[in-house]
Amino acid sequence: MGFTKLDYCQYLLISQVNYTITNLADHLKKCSHDTINRYLRREKLTPHLIWENVKNLCLDI
Numbered sequence: 001m002g003f004t005k006l007d008y009c010q011y012l013l014i015s016q017v018n019y020t021i022t023n024l025a026d027h028l029k030k031c032s033h034d035t036i037n038r039y040l041r042r043e044k045l046t047p048h049l050i051w052e053n054v055k056n057l058c059l060d061i
Contacts, residue, residue, distance in 0.1 A: 003031045003039045009053045
């Protein structure tokens, strides 16, 4: 199983300060820094797209 948009969106929601790929990779056993970096280079994750994926989670809080 690879790294997904959901993984990235969840990380952004729970991170308080450190939004780096290195920090994310340190907390995920299934993905390395290189895997996440390749994913983010390949995907076009605009702020609007990320918001569309997380707004319902934010409204439930």
